[in-house]
Structure formats: structure tokens, C-alpha cells
Amino acid sequence: MALIAALYLIGSNRNIFSNTIKISSQFYNVNGLIPGNNVRYAGIDIGTVEKIKIENDSNVTVYMIIEKNNSIYIKKNSIASVGTDGLMGNKLININPGSGSAPTIEEGDVLISLRPIENDEMIRTLNTTNQNLEAITEDLKNFTSRLNKSRGILKLIEDSVSADNIRQTLAVIRDAAVNANNITLQLNKLATELNNGKGLAATLIRDTVISYELKTTISNLQQTSDSLNLISQELSQFSKQLNNKNSLLHAVSADTALAGNVKDGIENLKLSTELLNENLKAMRSNFLFRRYFKKNP
CATH class of the missing domain: 1.20.120 (Four Helix Bundle (Hemerythrin (Met), subunit A))
Known part of the structure; x- marks a missing residue:
């Protein structure tokens, strides 16, 4: 059983043998993110999701393990967001590079997060927008008709x-x-x-x-x-x-x-x-x- 667990941890990129630091970020919705998913910076996998904790009805904390040799490139004002590996792949954490002369991250730092785009919400918004455009088009048609008549x-x-x-x-x-x-x-x-x-x-x-x-x-x-x-x-x-x-x-x-x-x-x-x-x-x-x-x- 111990061998199976070790193989699972290695296969899940848990970074159990590397020098790492732990950071976190808080989200409103993680959209199916689970422990073991990758953490990616500038398109490169630099760590994994360690655990996810629900704080309250609108706040979820994601704890991440980051390879220390890569952490020197991540600034404290970097932004974390939940993404997808490809079109239909696994969920992951994307860390977008920070700007300016901010210092690099350290053990226990909390990155600010970007609220993910929810597909259902986006579809509802597009549907509402489409209905509004139809109504505006109909009003313009009626206005033009009144002008003509x-x-x-x-x-x-x-x-x-x-x-x-x-x-x-x-x-x-x-x-x-x-x-x-x-x-x-x-x-x-x-x-x-x-x-x-x-x-x-x-x-x-x-x-x-x-x-x-x-x-x-x-x-x-x-x-x-x-x-x-x-x-x-x-x-x-x-x-x-x-x-x-x-x-x-x-x-x-x-x-x-x-x-x-x-x-x-x-x-x-x-x-x-x-x-x-x-x-x-x-x-x-x-x-x-x-x-x-x-x-x-």
C-alpha cells in the first residue's frame, strides 16, 4: 500500500522530493479544482495544489506547493486564477506575472485572485444580451415604420x-x-x-x-x-x-x-x-x- 501511495503522489506531481514553499490564494469559486492539480506560471508547471478549504459561503482557500527554484520569478503582486488545461482538460491554477519592482513570494504568502469566468453565467449573460438586441432592433423597426407612415x-x-x-x-x-x-x-x-x-x-x-x-x-x-x-x-x-x-x-x-x-x-x-x-x-x-x-x- 505504501508503494501505491508513493507512486500516486509522484504521478500527481506532489513535489515530495523537491525543495518547496507553500503559498495560498482565496477564490469565490474554484470550478471543480481538486488537490493534485497543477500550478502553472508563464505556461510552465511549477507546483501543485496541496489542499482546498471552504472558509465560508463565498470564500474558498487554495493552498499550493511551489518549487522553490521557480518561486524566485513570482512576485508578490502576481494574480492567481482557476483555468483549464486545454479545452476539456483538468483544472489548474494559473499564476499571472506581477509587475513593477515588487519583491518575490515567500513562505506563507497569499496571492490575490481573479474571479473565474463561469460558463453558465456567461451563457446566461449572452442570452440576455441577445434578447436586448432583439428588442432594440424591433424598436428601431417600429420607429422607422412610424417615420414612413x-x-x-x-x-x-x-x-x-x-x-x-x-x-x-x-x-x-x-x-x-x-x-x-x-x-x-x-x-x-x-x-x-x-x-x-x-x-x-x-x-x-x-x-x-x-x-x-x-x-x-x-x-x-x-x-x-x-x-x-x-x-x-x-x-x-x-x-x-x-x-x-x-x-x-x-x-x-x-x-x-x-x-x-x-x-x-x-x-x-x-x-x-x-x-x-x-x-x-x-x-x-x-x-x-x-x-x-x-x-x-
Whole structure:
């Protein structure tokens, strides 16, 4: 029996007659690794697995016997991983070379490990990825189909009533911008007279609170004027892009929901600018400011 045991140990590369050191590494899963399997470094067998110990439900320690004459090439920052000898061969431990100027391993060192790739998990991941790609492909097909069948914003623009609304809105915005700009100029003129103490308005508006509110109003009107000019330019550019069949906006505009949002936005913008014009008109009629504004024909 002793002879059989000795032959088994020799056949299993247990390194019983060589000068060795013992090291270990901890793994989440050893994938069928057993004592006696080879330990390989840079493609060369340098030792064997001595024993395997389950520490807890997520940690398995593998103890290895390494030939000492080969251990001088293994650095402390080398990485151990569970591999296979060939495509269908026995499991083994692969030690990947470390880097830098790290010292070489010593008796009792613990190497960091690389979690092995599990075939079942990889297949499940690939299957999930394939299903996701199928779903994405189907969504793209549906999106393309909707682009081909739906008119969306293009239909909205071609509709004569909608087109008229857009043109009217642009006109209202431009008028509001001009009015706001003119009123701002006149209010600046008024502010100059106030500073010089001239006119009835100067007497009534010497109060610091009213003066501050007037300055704030002038500043807000200037910002409103600038904003309206910018909106007018952007809407004009938007209209040009819609008419350009080569633009991305033209392609995306087939979405019906987006068309509805644009239509609602245009209507809200039109109402807002009309309200601004009414407020500006009321300011023109105020007895304090009436003489500073030219009457519209």
C-alpha cells in the first residue's frame, strides 16, 4: 500500500522530493479544482495544489506547493486564477506575472485572485444580451415604420390654418419686441429728466421706492425686448429647418406627440406676447408717461 501511495503522489506531481514553499490564494469559486492539480506560471508547471478549504459561503482557500527554484520569478503582486488545461482538460491554477519592482513570494504568502469566468453565467449573460438586441432592433423597426407612415409636424406645418398661426405668432413677437424696445428708450429718456429734476413726473417719483421700481421696470423691459428678439430669430431658424428635407429636425418631426407639443407651445407663446403688448399699451396711457410715447397710428 505504501508503494501505491508513493507512486500516486509522484504521478500527481506532489513535489515530495523537491525543495518547496507553500503559498495560498482565496477564490469565490474554484470550478471543480481538486488537490493534485497543477500550478502553472508563464505556461510552465511549477507546483501543485496541496489542499482546498471552504472558509465560508463565498470564500474558498487554495493552498499550493511551489518549487522553490521557480518561486524566485513570482512576485508578490502576481494574480492567481482557476483555468483549464486545454479545452476539456483538468483544472489548474494559473499564476499571472506581477509587475513593477515588487519583491518575490515567500513562505506563507497569499496571492490575490481573479474571479473565474463561469460558463453558465456567461451563457446566461449572452442570452440576455441577445434578447436586448432583439428588442432594440424591433424598436428601431417600429420607429422607422412610424417615420414612413406618419406626417406629424410636417402635416402640422402644411396645414394652412397652422401655418397661418405660426406666421401670426412670429408677427406678434416681432411687434412686441419693437414696442418693448421703443418703450425702453422712452423710459430711459424719462429717467434722465427725473435725474435732472424736470417735469411733473420728477416731483411725483422722487420717492426712493417708486424710483427703484421704475429702474427695475426699465431693466425688465430691456431683457424682455432682447428675449423676444432672440425667440423670433430662433423660431425663424426652426421654420427653415423644418422646410429643409436634409435636416435631422425634418426627419424627427414625424412624431405626432411632438407636433402637438409644438402647437401648444406656439399658442402659449402667442398669448404671452399679446398680453405683453396689452401691458405696454396700458403703460402708454398712464398720465405719468403719456407724453413720452409716440401714439401709434
